[in-house]
Amino acid sequence: MNQISPGEAYERVARNIQQVLHGKPGLVRLAVVCLFSEGHVLVEDVPGLGKTTLARSLAASVDGKLRRIQFTPDLLPSDVTGVMVYHQGENRFEFHPGGVFANVVLADEINRGTPKTQAALLEVMEERTVTVDSERCAVPRPFMVVATQNPIDMEGTYRLPEAQLDRFLMRLSVGYPDPAAEIRVLLDEAAGVGPEQLRPVLGLDALRGVIAAVRRIHIDEALAGYAVNLAAATRRHDDLTLGASPRGSVALIRAARAFAATYGREYVTPDDIKQVAAPVLAHRLILKPEAELRRRGTEEVLAEVLASVPVPGMGVTAVARARV
Known part of the structure; x- marks a missing residue:
């Protein structure tokens, strides 16, 4: 994909996301700002308002490697970062990468994971590397974590520590849609329209160029x-x-x-x-x-x-x- 300006790149990504997330132009702009800053975004709100739709739509708009990690109480840190596996016949260890080895990582319902598993993201979100058994491995670039979470007072959630929150460039709230937007949501649901129908509109090389241009602002x-x-x-x-x-x-x-x-x-x-x-x-x-x-x-x-x-x-x- 040829190099494009940040303004044109924003229009492409925003139009793509707004095909499935209706009535939230300000929210979409802020989410794309995080993408262009190579920053991480935390989307927090009550269930059913489109947190995961926003995250999946943003991830689907980029033609890179995408991985989803569904955070649950039994998720292990090694599921996030990866693990060293010993091959007895070859007498060697081999690294099996975890879910964070992607360009865009969707950490769904992050506060349903235990604090120990949440902490597995601290290094990679700040340094873009993962250390497993003293071996340090870099994740692909650009790299972005798009996390969703339910309000902390809901059952089955764990509060994100301050150090974890500080890694997120932004925390966004979706909010309830207006009646017109909610009607479009119902029609999309009936027609089977969702983030899985979206196609990438921004290649990795173009995204790298946009990120570099933003740094020159x-x-x-x-x-x-x-x-x-x-x-x-x-x-x-x-x-x-x-x-x-x-x-x-x-x-x-x-x-x-x-x-x-x-x-x-x-x-x-x-x-x-x-x-x-x-x-x-x-x-x-x-x-x-x-x-x-x-x-x-x-x-x-x-x-x-x-x-x-x-x-x-x-x-x-x-x-x-x-x-x-």
Whole structure:
């Protein structure tokens, strides 16, 4: 497939996903932003809203190796990473790769796996490598984990630890569809239309080119400072035990670059950072117990942070630089 611009690539992937996921253009854009950032995405919501449909549609849109891991309480870490098998006749060990050796890994209902099995993803999500019996193996690139999970208070789930959550570039929520979109879902179901009918619209070489182009998107120093100030403000907030780490600041800039690229721009604006701030940062924040008792949410706290941190003046942003 010939090299295409990030804007054109976004249109192709978004149109493909929206054939089966109706009425959620904002959600689709954020999911594609994760793809173009080579970042991982966690889709969290109650059962039946299309979490797995989004994940499968995103994976099906890429012409790469796809693997699905259904997380259950009896799933073993070796099922995820792989295992060394001894061949007695040849007197040697051979590595049998696990489910993560793919370009797009669908980790379905990730919080139904035990904490030990969840932890098997920590290394590969951060370093794109797997270590088994001291042998370190690289996974294919690009590499992306698309995970779904049910709300943590539902029966049979295990809370994802903070270190695991921090590996995800974004946490997204599907939400209920509007009546028109729900009618289309019913008609698709009756007609047998689903993610399995989708065909890849973006080759691996094209995706690598898009990821490289996103990394070249201009970010003004003032906007980098704005991202740092947002993260620092979460660390000082009275309702938070833990604010965003420097990894959160890096993730915010990565996502803002890809968000700008989906609109065909070669520079980041303050609005790009604001648009991705909640899905990138909210799951990295930990509320104090008294704030939880008041039924505060991290999204609500983050909205206060966004309102309190001054936005850089347009005279020093990338927009002005780009016009010089």
